[in-house]
Amino acid sequence: MILALDAATSTVVLGLASPDGRILTERKLTGGRGDVLPGMLEECLTEIGAKTSDITRVVCGVGPGSFTGIRIALSFGHGIAFRRNLPFQGVSSLAATLQTAEFCSTRPVAAVLDALRGEAYVRPVGTDRDIRMTVEELVEFLDGPQLVAEGRPDFLERLPRGWRKLSEHVTAKNLIDASRHNATDPVPNYLRASAPEELRDGK
Numbered sequence: 001m002i003l004a005l006d007a008a009t010s011t012v013v014l015g016l017a018s019p020d021g022r023i024l025t026e027r028k029l030t031g032g033r034g035d036v037l038p039g040m041l042e043e044c045l046t047e048i049g050a051k052t053s054d055i056t057r058v059v060c061g062v063g064p065g066s067f068t069g070i071r072i073a074l075s076f077g078h079g080i081a082f083r084r085n086l087p088f089q090g091v092s093s094l095a096a097t098l099q100t101a102e103f104c105s106t107r108p109v110a111a112v113l114d115a116l117r118g119e120a121y122v123r124p125v126g127t128d129r130d131i132r133m134t135v136e137e138l139v140e141f142l143d144g145p146q147l148v149a150e151g152r153p154d155f156l157e158r159l160p161r162g163w164r165k166l167s168e169h170v171t172a173k174n175l176i177d178a179s180r181h182n183a184t185d186p187v188p189n190y191l192r193a194s195a196p197e198e199l200r201d202g203k
Contacts, residue, residue: 003041003055003080004172004179007034007073008065008093009113009150014040015172016048019056024048026172034072058086059179061093061170063189064113064121064130070188078186090186091178094123094130097148097166099174110142111166112159114151115191128182130189 001024002017014037015026025047027040045051060077063070074090081088094111103109103125113121120138122131124145133141139158147163149156156163 001050001054002057002059002176003077004059004175005037005073005077006061006093006096006170006175007032007037007069008061008063009069009167009170011167011170012036012040012069012073013170013172013175014044015175016044016050016055017172017176021173021176023173024050028171030167033066034069034076037073037076052080053084055080056086058088059175059183060088060090060186061096061175062090062184062186063093064115064191065093065189067190070190074186074188088186089179089183091175091182091184092123092130092189093170094121094166095182096171096174096178097169098123098125099177100169103146103148103169108145110145110147112138112142112147112149112151112163113166113191114155116152120151120155121191 005014011028011030012032013028016024025044029036058077058081060073097111110122110124115121118135119132120135148166148169149159149163150166
């Protein structure tokens with residue numbers, strides 16, 4: 001099975017899939033932290049009658065996002081992969097959100113995350129990296145695309161209307177789909193090492 005997990009955004013997600021990417025079971029917890037991942041995995045394994053030894057590949061969101069969430073998710077995923085020398089792939093959490101089928105087949109879409117201190121991370125559909133820019137540059141850049149976004153209220157107020165909640169599109173399926181085209185080394189892309197609480201608490 002494939003284990004897919006992400007704790008970079010405001011929603012922690014963990015799922016198990018068949019080798020062809022079909023989701024067997026999934027858990028999502030909004031407002032949770034990465035330390036819930038072991039319990040989520042146990043619930044998923046129990047639900048489908050599987051064991052940790054049935055996992056053959058691990059896919060983990062690497063951010064950008066919460067310092068604490070990314071660190072815990074990568075440590076947890078690496079621990080499972082390391083014990084049995086399994087493939088361990090990282091994937092941009094923003095790239096994963098853009099795998100939603102309707103986004104891939106309609107007008108241009110971009111994933112946007114408040115990076116605090118007047119900056120933002122942006123991942124347009126069809127690009128191979130997350131781009132950091134100032135909020136002023138972002139407002140000009142976003143003339144046109146449909147958005148999935150996450151951030152503080154004052155940040156979101158500056159975005160064009162009609163954006164969708166980014167964390168709702170971080171799913172096990174999207175993580176696995178993104179790994180087929182955008183897999184990276186599992187290296188964390190922290191929002192800011194000094195400010196994980198600011199994003200999580202909306203300050």
